[in-house]
Amino acid sequence: MLDIAEELHRWVEQGREFAVATVVAVGGSAPRQPGAALAVETEGTVIGSVSGGCVEGAVYELCQEALIGGGCVVERFGYSDEDAFAVGLSCGGVIDVLITPVLADSPARGALAAALSTAAGGGATAVGRLVAPPGLLGQALHIRPDGSHEGTLGAGDALDRTAAAHARAMLDAGRTGNVELRGGAGENARGAQVACVDPSGEPLTLFVESSAPPPRMIVFGAVDFAAALVRVGAFLGYRVTVCDARPVFATSARFPDADEVVVEWPHRYLERTEVDGRTVLCVLTHEARFDVPVLALALRLPVAYVGAMGSRRTHEDRARRLAEAGVGDRELARLRSPIGLDLGARTPQETAVSIAAEIVAHRRGGTGAPLTGARTPIHRDIARESSAASASAASTGPGRQGGAVRTVP
Structure with a gap:
């Protein structure tokens, strides 16, 4: 549509x-x-x-x-x-x-109209509509990139929140397809308790339609670790750009999985290229002459993630240089450095998985801790948790397992 x-x-x-x-x-x-x-x-x-x-x-x-x-x-x-x-x-x-x-x-006209208006204007948006069971057809949910939504699927707030979380994930990747929703319960518009599954026990099938360009991943530094990260970024659905000022390293032959390879000083490229709230920036150059100028700019941009590679000693030196360049404490707190989660990674491929895991955890509100033995929800409702935290709610309720995403080929 x-x-x-x-x-x-x-x-x-x-x-x-x-x-x-x-x-x-x-x-x-x-x-x-x-x-x-x-x-x-x-x-x-x-x-x-x-x-x-x-x-x-x-x-x-x-x-x-x-x-x-x-x-x-x-x-x-x-x-x-x-x-x-x-x-x-x-x-x-x-x-x-x-x-x-x-x-x-x-009943769906308002939500559909909002989604159509955003898409017609070139903005990122998603629409969720149930396609099974037949008795719940006809409603629509409009989902924005930040996870907020309007409209309803007609079976309670719990279902709407679950559907919006899945739809946001698909919107982030610019994907359209079906999602199976299982479990959970909530209240409908009349205050009655309703289940998020069909009475027969079959899961609900939500069709999510996205209109958005793929999110960007910009990797600064044409190094071996970058080649592995490019492959993982492409796998996650990012449009990946590699940027390095050294033409001998920044070549398409070395980065065949990249959508774009740019030979330019990182900070100059970042000044002129388009970024948004879904963009992730990974600085792997590991050299102060490249790192500091691009990070000083990146930490002031409204992007989703900024990470930089290096040892803890390198991070301390980098932080000092950034402070000298005028980067404030609040801006510096946005920097993920050393980049990645502690997986014990050694090889470029393992390091790429570590970085990608941190990006996903940051985007979805995950902790990075093992799920074994944990009592936290597997699929986190970031918007709801943020709202509850700001209101000093005593409890956010029991966790929900959610459903597995099945994107139609």
Whole structure:
């Protein structure tokens, strides 16, 4: 749906009613991926596509029916259908399509409108909608990059918080797909206790649609440790840039997994490149002439993470030099140095895992401690814990296991 956000946002602004069909799962040789959408407004105007043409007619009819009846439904199209050659996918694939009417009084209209407005403006946003069980279709949750959300899935605050946490993780990586939600309970809008699972015991299936460029990882220092970190960063879904002032080391041949290799003084590159609240900066140069200028700038930027490699003695010398350069105590406290978690890492590959683990823990609010024997939640609700802490709450309630993320291929 967010792939046609600009047109849909215009329809919302004009007060038009429409139904949107969104691909929520694919199998085999399907022509479009999850998130592809087709929308039909009340006068019959169509925008977008869900299959490149082979099932558009049938989806169009389902959207018209949704506009008349106001119902939300998931329909499967595939080569295995009896009428495969009539409305199925002749390519042999299978697609599941969620049909959602967006009428003036639709409960999901507000959340969808907010997400469409953000996506149309080029901002990062995510939408969560349940695709199973059938009885809970029709609601929507709009999730922002900081984890805050609006709207509801209609089954209580506990489910909304769990869904928002999973959706934020997928938004961070710019991914679209399905998440299974298990366990937990909360209150619905009427104050009644509701479970976060279908009465049959089956998990709820949440479709998360993200609209955001991948987060950036900028690695300063074209060293062996950087090569390993680049590979791990790419695996985690970052768009990775390597920057070093030495052209003999900063080459694409040495860093084939990097999206970009830049030959420039680190601080000068950081001055001109775009960063945001999801960007992570890893300084591996291990030389004061490179480290200090780039860190003095990095610690003043609104980025997610700043780490620097070096021994504890190197860190002490670096901290002194940064203080002399005008970096204050509060800014210096943001620096993760020595970089990484204590895993006993020795090799570049092990060190890369150590750094990546610290980045994930910092982003998700983890402690880095072993889970064995711990009583803390496995999946932490950072937004909720921050709110509880600021309000001096006595307890945040029992931990929730959450569900495993299953991204549709």
